[in-house]
Amino acid sequence: MKKFYYPGKRKEISFSGKKSIGFAGAVLLFMAFITTPVSVEAIPSFARQTGLSCAACHTVFPELTSFGRQFKLNGYTMTNIKTIDQTAETKKGKKVTKLKLLRISALSVMFKTGFTHLSKSLPGSQNNNIEFPQAMSLYYGGQITPHMGSFIQLTMDATEGTFGLDMVDIRYANTTQIGKAPFLYGMTLNNGPMMEDVWNTASPWSYPYSTSGVAPEPSAGTMVEGGLMGVLGAGAYGLINNHFYLAFSVYRTAPFGAIIPPNNLSNMTIKGVSPYWRAALQNQWGKSYLEVGTFGLASSFYPTGISGATDNYTDIGFDLQYEYSFGKGQLTFHSSYVAEKQKLNASNAANNSQFSTNNINSFKTDASIFLRKGCKFTLGYFNYSGSSDNIIYAPDPVSGSRTGKPNSSGFLAQVDYLPWENTKFSLIYTAYNKFNGAADNYDGFNRNAHDNNSIYLQFWFLF
Secondary structure, three states: OOOOOEOOEOOOOOOOOOOOOOHHHHHHHHHHHHOOOOOOOOOOHHHHHHOOOHHHOEOOOOOEOHHHHHHHHOOOOOOOOOEEEEEEEOOOOOEEEEEEEEOOOOEEEEEEEEEEEEOOOOOOOOOOEEEEEEEEEEEEEEEEEOOEEEEEEEEEOOOOOOEEEEEEEEEEEEEEEEOOEEEEEEEEEEOOOOOOOOOOOOOOOOOOOOOOOOOOOOOOOOHHHOOOOOEEEEEEEEEEOOOEEEEEEEEEEOOOOOOOOOOOOOEEEEOOOEEEEEEEEEEEEOOEEEEEEEEEEEEEEEEEOOOOOOEEEEEEEEEEEEEEEEOOEEEEEEEEEEEEEEEEHHHHHOOOOOOOEEEEEEEEEEEEEEEOOOEEEEEEEEEEEEOOOOOOOOOOOOOOOOOOOOOEEEEEEEEEEEEEOOEEEEEEEEEEEEEOOEOOOOOOOOOOHHHHOEEEEEEEEEO
């Protein structure tokens, strides 16, 4: 997940002193690599389990189709392969299932590599960088028992070469009736707000679905869109008559690779629990589909330690997703808006923020056309804005702010090509109008917003 800096938690960028190579030469090198013939003989575990192509659940992965949304809501349990079964008989003579294991492993592998060209090199660093791999993940995805399934991802850190827990969603799901209306209900254990979500409107499932690990990114962001990390959440959800969706979860600090249990040396420990809620209405008519919804998160943190004053964050978001299917493909539109209010009592008292109250607003939208021959074209726009704070957003090379503001905005243009259903080549151009508060000399060290414009080529496959 993307990391943002909050009071007392700044994102750092390190630079090397290597010389840059020519842009044209780097592109030719990368293209020569990705166009080398690759034998693809398998598809991921969900497809193995269901016996269906990746295209049943995705247009261009990870974007979900209507069937993909239902598969997730039903707990990843639909199966079309043989299982290892064991039953037992109760005292009343009723048979119950004690074991139901898939005969085929539910493991899958994801591998991504990418090439990034920046409009201007980072200070003291080479340009035209290849990440190999950018990311490599091992998944366990699919049915665990009747009505229970999982999505568990272990990912390698490209800078350290070590594996860590990335995304987790373990859920139980079942169906019943409310009057004459069908009711799908479930429970989930997951490690981040929106992990359980089935729409592609908010992080971690929103556009852009993958970004360069080299290019600078705006420093500020909202807690619900990736700022709440190292947590475990438990919650419940329901879908009434396939139209109205409602979910509620609570999160508590669950460090991974950090101090356990949290103590006086810990950072960003939740006080009590952080409640998260989600509501959405969806409807399908003819070739059109529409979802409109809202979501929110309330969090109180001890910036350092496990007692004393706290920093409080309240996020309220709204989203919209529209799809229109036609003979040769699909048109899709996503949009989301999040308003976050911050009460930084602890950070302000420790001189880690200039003011005790701040706010951040996030707006994202994208439109795409998917052609069933394996091509997709997407245009996106993003805008982060908020109140100024000269301590949180201080001048610093590349990642800092001369103006003390978090404001950033820009456009994305992307082309995806899928030669196979589980293999994707992507070309993404990102152009900034404003970066960390200004268009020119935004960091106070003579770097301009357009210097961070990037061309990103990516090779992404799952097997």
